[in-house]
Amino acid sequence: MERALTNFIRALRSSEVRVSTGEALDATRAVALIGYGDRSLLKESLGCVLAKSEQEKQVHDRLFDLYFSHSESTSKSDSHSEESQAENGESQPAPENLIELMQSGDEAAISTAMERAAEAAGIDDIRFSTQVAYYAQQIIKQMGGEGLQERLLEALQGREPENETDAQELIDIRRDLTMRARERAERAFDIFGAGETQQFRDDFAAEKRLSALDRYDMERMKTLIAKIAKRLAVKHSRRRKKRNRGQLDTRRTMRANAGLDGVPFNVIWRQKKKDRPKIVAICDVSGSVAQYVRFLLLLLYSLADAVPDIHAFAFSHRLKPVDDILADNEFEQAMTKIIREMGMGSTDYGQAWSDLKVNHESIIDRRTTVIVLGDGRSNYGDPRADLFREFAQRAKSMIWLNPEGRALWGTGDSAIPRYLPFCTQMSHVATLKDLERAVDEVLSAYG
Amino acid sequence: MAKDISTGYEPLTSIEAVTSGLATVGYISTREISTSVFLAHGLRKPILIEGPAGVGKTDLAQSLAKWLDLPVLRLQCYEGLDEGKALYEWKYGKQLLYTQILKEKLNELIGSADNLSQSLGKLSSFEDLFFSEQFLESRPLLTAMQQPAGSVLLIDEIDKSDEEFEAFLLEVLSDYQVTVPEIGTIRANVPPIVILTSNNVRELGDALKRRCLHLHIGFPDAARERMIVQARVPDVTESLLKQLVSFVQGVRETDVKKRPSISETVDWARTLLLMHANVLDENFVRSTLNVLLKHESDIAAVSKEIPRLVREAAGPDKAGRTSSGYPDLG
Secondary structure, three states: OHHHHHHHHHHHHHHHOOOHHHHHHHHHHHHHHOOOOOOHHHHHHHHHHOOHHHHHHHHHHHHHHHHHHHHHHHHHHHHEEEEEHHHHHOOOOOOOHHHHHHHOOOOOHHHHHHHHHHOOOOHHHHOHHHHHHHHHHHHHHHHOOHHHHHHHHHHOOOOOOOHHHHHHHHHHHHHHHHHHHHHHHHHHHHHHHHHHHHHHHHHHHHHHHHHOHHHHHHHHHHHHHHHHHHHHHHOOOOOOEEEEEEEEEEEHHHHHHHHHHHOOOOOOEEEEEOOOEEEEEEEEEEOOOHHHHHHHHHHHHHHHOOOOOEEEEOOOOOOEEEEHHHHOHHHHHHHHHHHHHOOOOOOHHHHHHHHHHHHHHHHHHEHHHHHEOOOEOOOOOOOHHHHHHHHHHHOOEEEEEEOOHHHOOOOOOEOHHHHHOOEEEEOOOOOOHHHHHHHHHHOOOOO | HHOOOOOOOOOOOOOHHHHHHHOOOOOOOHHHHHHHHHHHHHHHEEEEOOOOOOHHHHHHHHHHHHHHHHOOOEEEEEOOOOOOOOOOOEEEHHHHHHHHOHHHHHHHHHHOOOHHHHHHHHHHHHHHHHHHHHHHOOOOHHHHHHHHOOOOEEEHHHHOOOOHHHHHHHHHHOEEEEEEEEEEEOOOOOEEEEEEEEEEOOOHHHHHHHHHHEEEOHHHHHHHHHHHHHHHHHOOOOOHHHHHHHHHHHHHHHOOOOOOOHHHHHHHHHHHOOOOOOOOOOOHHHHHHHHOOOHHHHHHHHHHHHHHHHHHHHHHHHHHHHHHHHHOOO
């Protein structure tokens, strides 16, 4: 049973529950205390030792049910199988045994034999759903399926009527066996493979061009963005205070030591408070860029823990604040609304800057990071770089995220070269990874 | 060696013992909770309890201590909590006072010395005297280590403390020892049972989580909640108990900002009892809803639902009574 536990922990690890060696040892000790006798008790105990959050607990419980569903049947008939193991030794089991076993209809014995075959086939290494058929084949082979096949061929070649009934019986047995083996392989995939496949797909999605994502990917992206947001929030929600050693806070030191006859035992140093991040996102929501805006806003708003102070504006022709829309609606609805309201009309960056200047000038101060998301294609209108420069000077930093590659900057109606000198940074953002990096940099500047 | 000392943990023999033991002090446990307590003792690991406010996280520690008859040492975490307040501090004032009093003695001692190095030697031997356990003000963590029969150490709302403090806790929690540079390492003869609680204000570090058993206490189901209210407010009548608990359960299902927790149910039961309510009545509910809900908007939202919730709370109960009543009539 030790082995069962080790494998179970491996299954947990492949489903993104991080189990350290120390915890694995704890699990062993817990099992020693509790025993394998009571299944639900075992589940609770392992859940308590191995899972470290509500989410992990759910994964654990699901896997536990999957994993120990077959262990139980094995342990019940352990004595049974020990005998047959002794008879057969390590050699390939004879087809007679297999046929006899399948005909007997002894569920416990069949599943025990299948369990052994599955183990011999190394089923725990299964990673992808495409491997199910292969492993099912391997299980049958381990159980002596080749002999069964030969027997079946012999029976089919025979001319006697009893040969025919024999053949029919063998075909039934083979079908039954294949089905069981397949089920077993699928279950192994659910336990060991599903997590890794998920991971693989996540990695793939994170590197895919955002504009090329289809509907199917959207749901995955949402969970992925939630994960990224959590990662960033943990990283950046540290205490924003730093002791500034060397500068004595005289006033507080005197007060703290008043009871000690004024002898400064407790020395208090001046503390410098770090600024909380303040982000103003200005998003071009015209057709070509809208998809990127969706992800940026989703990411920014998932960061509410680390960055409470976020304001967003959207424009194509006229610029308007969208905080209220985002606060009052479900995210998808809000996006649709924003695009319907602001996304029509030809893009005019100059108009957007002057709208910002007239209506919302005070929102940008020296603590603000301004993130502009757009391609800078302004339909040959006046880009009003003078206003942009003014904002850039006033803000802490001006970050431009451009969905277009560097080679395209300045081609056609792109006004990027006019803005570039005033940006703290302009980067090409094509994938979710780029987006994460950009937001990470913004937050790091407040460290 | 120290094993011979009788510890206060002896009643922790099995999971059932934990459940029944906690019940004797009025804490209605679930098997999950009892399992973690049992394992925490068996594996000598702290329990990290997460869950919404007011579901009995802190209460578990208090009840456990009460049942085992051990001291409970509570460390309330907050932003800026440091070692000085959690572990130990020198009694500066006392040290200062003693030096003042012993000034003359000191002068005598140093005066008798021939040269500077000799007097310095005398002075330094003196200093060791001042940095001894006598002048050590022990705070909850150190006190917990020093209990001869063990103790329950409650580190409340760990998520409110800073990350530095969390890192500092690691030594204490994994080895059950603390190091005071001037004295040395103080090791617990009998490790305390450590319970940490978190409201998830901040995500805790992996290192800390890894050292703890994880327990999530959520809102209780109706049966357990009834038992808890019964234990806390024994005077409440059976029928009112049933109704008020199913009302609260109904409120939890509606879309409210802050869902009422067990402590609020208990408070509400007490309130209704004070008002001599025997059945759940719409007017009673309306006038006491502020005990149950703490947000203006929540109260407004639930107020609209009161007739439905009261009906539902009374519904299944009535049905149950009539069906069981029929045979009696017949």
